[in-house]
Amino acid sequence: MDLSRFPRRIYTPGPTPLHALPRFSAALAATCPEGRAPDIWIKRDDLLGLSPGGNKTRKLEFLMADALVQGADTIVTCGAPQSNHCRITLAAAIHEGLKCRFIIEERVPGSYSEAASGNNFLFHLFGVEHIEVAPAGADLEAASARTVEDLKAEGRKAYAIPVGGSNALGGLGYVACAQELQQQMFDLGVRFDALIVGSGSSGTHGGLVAGFLGNNIDVPIIGVGVSRDPEDQAPVVLKETHAVLDLLRLRMTPPAGAVECIGGYWRPKYSVPNAGMVEAVQMLARTEAILLDPVYTGKAMAGLIGLARAGRWKAGERVLFLHTGGAPALFAYEDVLLGRVPVVA
Numbered sequence: 001m002d003l004s005r006f007p008r009r010i011y012t013p014g015p016t017p018l019h020a021l022p023r024f025s026a027a028l029a030a031t032c033p034e035g036r037a038p039d040i041w042i043k044r045d046d047l048l049g050l051s052p053g054g055n056k057t058r059k060l061e062f063l064m065a066d067a068l069v070q071g072a073d074t075i076v077t078c079g080a081p082q083s084n085h086c087r088i089t090l091a092a093a094i095h096e097g098l099k100c101r102f103i104i105e106e107r108v109p110g111s112y113s114e115a116a117s118g119n120n121f122l123f124h125l126f127g128v129e130h131i132e133v134a135p136a137g138a139d140l141e142a143a144s145a146r147t148v149e150d151l152k153a154e155g156r157k158a159y160a161i162p163v164g165g166s167n168a169l170g171g172l173g174y175v176a177c178a179q180e181l182q183q184q185m186f187d188l189g190v191r192f193d194a195l196i197v198g199s200g201s202s203g204t205h206g207g208l209v210a211g212f213l214g215n216n217i218d219v220p221i222i223g224v225g226v227s228r229d230p231e232d233q234a235p236v237v238l239k240e241t242h243a244v245l246d247l248l249r250l251r252m253t254p255p256a257g258a259v260e261c262i263g264g265y266w267r268p269k270y271s272v273p274n275a276g277m278v279e280a281v282q283m284l285a286r287t288e289a290i291l292l293d294p295v296y297t298g299k300a301m302a303g304l305i306g307l308a309r310a311g312r313w314k315a316g317e318r319v320l321f322l323h324t325g326g327a328p329a330l331f332a333y334e335d336v337l338l339g340r341v342p343v344v345a
């Protein structure tokens with residue numbers, strides 16, 4: 001698929017590493033029935049650019065390029081109090097010499113604290129221009145549009161990026177990732193029996209589904225919902241997939257089953273810890289020295305562990321985990337991750 005007609009900024013020097021996790025796979029097998037588990041591999045999108053990067057880096061390559069084409073001097077975006085998306089968008093804005101403002105939605109009431117660590121600390125270290133705090137369920141698109149209007153009245157030109165950067169243009173970042181992965185599979189001579197990815201605002205999952213379809217990559221993608229069960233998440237992902245295919249002018253219809261989601265692992269609530277997340281974060285840290293995050297990749301890896309224990313794959317099959325970043329949020333969850341405070345099962 002030719003993405004070259006879309007303006008793009010380049011925030012990462014080359015492909016992100018793709019490698020096996022032998023110690024993690026062995027530790028996982030030891031906890032599976034009959035000691036059998038698939039071989040787990042990882043694609044390190046936690047090593048993307050924009051210090052420290054993550055999946056939002058790929059989306060922002062296209063979104064920031066569009067903002068620059070439109071002559072923006074300010075970026076407005078929105079997210080949760082520990083938003084990786086807001087932090088990486090701010091980093092991209094700084095890199096491009098633009099200002100950046102956030103609308104932060106307090107999805108868990110009372111959860112916003114100006115003094116919080118993790119990403120919130122980085123918002124301030126990076127020098128965010130302004131943060132507006134909105135209550136849970138607020139219309140963030142409307143709040144962004146108001147900020148864009150207010151700045152216009154001051155003679156500035158703001159560009160609004162939606163939650164998670166998940167519109168059609170942002171989704172192109174994960175079409176590009178699909179193509180990068182396809183080339184790596186070819187170069188390494190490796191095939192995968194499944195790809196596991198966290199599924200939230202869905203630009204990542206939906207962009208990958210579009211990219212796999214368009215490039216004929218026949219590997220099932222399983223999205224682990226980080227805030228919704230499949231009946232609510234799959235339609236969001238399918239809508240993103242269609243938006244990306246339309247933008248690419250590809251007249252393709254995703255076949256039934258192209259969007260597979262699994263639920264449960266996000267509970268009790270988006271961003272609220274559970275025991276499976278803590279186990280997953282500790283296990284990858286202690287076997288491979290790779291940091292997951294408590295909100296997305298910890299829960300997505302808990303989903304992979306759960307499916308492996310339920311016998312979804314045979315020994316010798318290969319499962320690829322897409323690491324989407326997020327490690328700074330670990331520092332807002334230290335007590336939970338070291339078992340100093342209890343979490344729900």
Ligand SMILES: *Cc1c(COP(=O)(O)O)cnc(C)c1O
Pocket residue numbers: 054055056084085164166198199200201202203204205293296297324325326
């Ligand atoms: C935003 C985010 C996700 C979810 O990606 P979406 O494209 O919003 O579905 C997963 N992992 C991390 C670390 C994130 O910051």
